[in-house]
Amino acid sequence: MLDAFGQPQSAVVLGGTSDLAGAIVRALAHRRLRTAVLGGRNEERLALAARAASAEGVREVRTVQLDATDVAGAARAVDECFDAAGSVDLVLVAIGVLSHERDELDPARTAEVVTATYSWPAVALTRAAAHLRDQGSGRIVVLSSVAAVRVRRQNFVYASAKSGLDSFSIGLREALHGTGVVVQIVRPGRVPTKMTEGLPRAPLSTTPDAVANAVVAGLASDTPIVWVPASARWALAAARLVPQSLWRRIPG
Amino acid sequence: MARGLGRSYGDAAQCSGGTVVDMRSILGASDVSGGEVEVGAGMSLDALLRRALPAGWFIPVTPGTRQVTVGGALAADIHGKNHHLDGSFARHVSAITIATPTGLRRVSANEDAELFWATAGGMGLTGIVTSARVRMLRVETDRMLVDTDRFSDLDAVMSAMEAGDARYRYSVAWVDCSGPAISTRQRAPGLRAGRAVLTRAVHARLEDLAPAERRPPAAPPRPALGTPRRVPRGLLNRLSIAAFNEAWYLRAPVHREAEVQSMWRFFHPLDGVADWNRLYGPRGFVQYQFVVPEKSGDVVAAVVRELSERRLPSFLAVLKRFGASSPGPLSFPMPGWTLALDLPIGPQALPTCLDRLDAMVAAAGGRVYLAKDSRLRPDLFSTMYPRLEELSSVRQRVDPAGLMRSDLSRRLGLD
Known part of the structure; x- marks a missing residue:
């Protein structure tokens, strides 16, 4: 059960092997988190993430193997996570595949990025929302990206998929209004993680720990959108007004 | 349920x-x-x-x-x-x-x-x-005979309560937990924290009142003031809370005896304002009330100091001495000191600060009040x-x- 500060005791993490998910689980473990179900693709990395969560004080950690390119299996994967967790206070969606310029001309790669970043999470969210509705309470946190707000040339496949997921989540939040289930969207700047290794440092960069702290603070309110860093909110409001000819020339 | x-x-x-x-x-x-x-x-x-x-x-x-x-x-x-x-x-x-x-x-x-x-x-x-x-x-009447005393620190009010509470049916102290309104160079932070106003009362009998005032008790009044539905967030912040506490302290007399007050002013001042809880704005507030055994009165001072140093303002802090506990296994009161705090939600340090206070209270053999709790750790x-x-x-x-x-x-x- 969530407390007055929105601190969960149990969580389902879809994309539980990512650096961001790891930092968020760690921050929540230092508060109230006692049960965590981590869903991810790679068995070894899942085991690693599970050990890390236990070491931070999460008493019951379970893992569920899932494949984010298998849309047909998304609902089943979510069911499995909920079965493993019992009652669920928080569903964290931290799943996605980053694209690079070299992927642009590869239809198979586009399919993979779009499926894992948008289609699969959207289906999973639909299922998770149904579970939480039955429960009558719960929180859903969706990791989006500042890149979703105004798409850039460099990673537009990924950014467009995040943009879709971001809009989907805003719609889902509205749909769940009054049910006791609250959806929050987190829009971090670029986080140097294993996904972005080897890329130059972008403006509005942030760190996994900063994102985790912002998520914990965001849970205490029911603010729809959490920006990390907070200044990204204003930077992106301005970015929306920049003409495309200029936007193209901004490095990063 | x-x-x-x-x-x-x-x-x-x-x-x-x-x-x-x-x-x-x-x-x-x-x-x-x-x-x-x-x-x-x-x-x-x-x-x-x-x-x-x-x-x-x-x-x-x-x-x-x-x-x-x-x-x-x-x-x-x-x-x-x-x-x-x-x-x-x-x-x-x-x-x-x-x-x-x-x-x-x-x-x-x-x-x-x-x-x-x-x-x-x-x-x-x-x-x-x-x-x-x-x-x-x-x-016999709906009036109270109230004695008021003002103290500049927590120790003084606590000894006064220990010494004199038995003479009054009702006793309660308001404690300033707000800390300094504006940090000043002259006054160390936390100096005002712990100031207190003690009010103690007995029911007035007919013979205690002036002849013109002698009338049988009447039903309580309806609230005179309302609260708007929408209040800007942050209306009750560190400054406004400090200002309120300052005013409350200065308004209280240093010592006054047998003042005649209505029951409603003495017992239920907040009922005069309908829906006062809305004043905290959309984010609301948490209440934190704990009790520690008689011998652990120092925990009260430690809590007041902690909140004041962390600049976590409490709008109302109420201190009271409990008597014997009731046999209920989950009943809150135990002989000792209880402090109730109203803390606006917002400061990021609040959740972890309250966790630390829990640990202090538990270590002293005390407990928090479930009727007001919304965030205690299960263990x-x-x-x-x-x-x-x-x-x-x-x-x-x-x-x-x-x-x-x-x-x-x-x-x-x-x-």
């Missing part, structure tokens, strides 16, 4: 995904006979007073608001400013009717005492109380309430299927 007027600060009367019974239609009160009245569990203390006070009967224990139901008062085993002499609410209840999942029962301190005491303070987890027989208090809860097993065994007997649950019971792992 039963729900009354919804004035509990926490999640005791909520059950997400489950069934919540609105008790507000379970009304009705008998006439007072032999000093006792049989009351429907959904009746508010306000409504009960409206009926009984004109006949010269006052409620035996009154919290800071009249807008709570009799059922809620029993479920939380509430206390008032007279706890040091009269104990908690359940001590003045001679019998209750309770609908448990295994049947309707009439229980008392003599008849199935286990179930009766598990219900007193049991946060509604033993069943739904439908009516209670309450022993009332005879009064500390069982440390604070070591007689949990007694409640569990009663619930096992009257509710073997585990039907009675609330958000609070789930949050604290009481299932």
Whole structure:
């Protein structure tokens, strides 16, 4: 059960092997988190993430193997996570595949990025929302990206998929209004993680720990959108007004 | 789970995904006979007073608001400013009717005492109380004789309470936890924290009043002020809270004796403003109330210091000395010191700061008040309430299927 500060005791993490998910689980473990179900693709990395969560004080950690390119299996994967967790206070969606310029001309790669970043999470969210509705309470946190707000040339496949997921989540939040289930969207700047290794440092960069702290603070309110860093909110409001000819020339 | 007027600060009367019974239609009160009245569990203390006070009967224990139901008062085993002499609410209840999942029962301190005491303070987890027989208090007027004293630090007010509380039926101190309004170079932060205004009172008898003032007690008034539906967030912030506390302190006399005050001004100042809780804005606030044993009075000072140093302002901080505890395994009061704080939600340091306070309170053998709790750690809860097993065994007997649950019971792992 969530407390007055929105601190969960149990969580389902879809994309539980990512650096961001790891930092968020760690921050929540230092508060109230006692049960965590981590869903991810790679068995070894899942085991690693599970050990890390236990070491931070999460008493019951379970893992569920899932494949984010298998849309047909998304609902089943979510069911499995909920079965493993019992009652669920928080569903964290931290799943996605980053694209690079070299992927642009590869239809198979586009399919993979779009499926894992948008289609699969959207289906999973639909299922998770149904579970939480039955429960009558719960929180859903969706990791989006500042890149979703105004798409850039460099990673537009990924950014467009995040943009879709971001809009989907805003719609889902509205749909769940009054049910006791609250959806929050987190829009971090670029986080140097294993996904972005080897890329130059972008403006509005942030760190996994900063994102985790912002998520914990965001849970205490029911603010729809959490920006990390907070200044990204204003930077992106301005970015929306920049003409495309200029936007193209901004490095990063 | 039963729900009354919804004035509990926490999640005791909520059950997400489950069934919540609105008790507000379970009304009705008998006439007072032999000093006792049989009351429907959904009746508010306000409504009960409206009926009984004109006949010269006052409620035996009154919290800071009249807008709570009799059922809620029993479920939380509430206390008032007279706890040091009269104990908690359940001590003045001679019998209750309770609908448990295994049947309707009439229980008392003599008849199935286990179930009766598990219900007193049991946060509604033993069943739904439908009516209670309450022993009332005879009064001659609706006025109080109030003594007020102002103290510049916490030690002084605590020794005054230790020395003099027994002479008054009612005693309570307001403590400044706000710290300095604006940090000044001359005054170290925390210097104002711990200032206190102590008010103690007895019921005024007819002969205590001037002849023109001698009239029989009348029903309580309706609130004169309202609160707008929408209030900007952050209206109650560090500055406004400090300013309020400053004004409160300066307004109080250094020493004044036998001032005649209405009951309502003395007991329920907040009831004068309808929906005052809205003043905290959309983010709301948390209440934090704890009790520590008599010998651990230093924890009170440590808490005041901690909040003041962390610049976490408390709008109202109320200090009180408790008398003997009630036999209920989940009843909150124990002989010692209790401090109640109202903390606006917002500062990021608040959740972890309260966790630290919990640890201090638990280490001193104290506990936090479930009726106000919305954030306690489950593992500390069982440390604070070591007689949990007694409640569990009663619930096992009257509710073997585990039907009675609330958000609070789930949050604290009481299932």
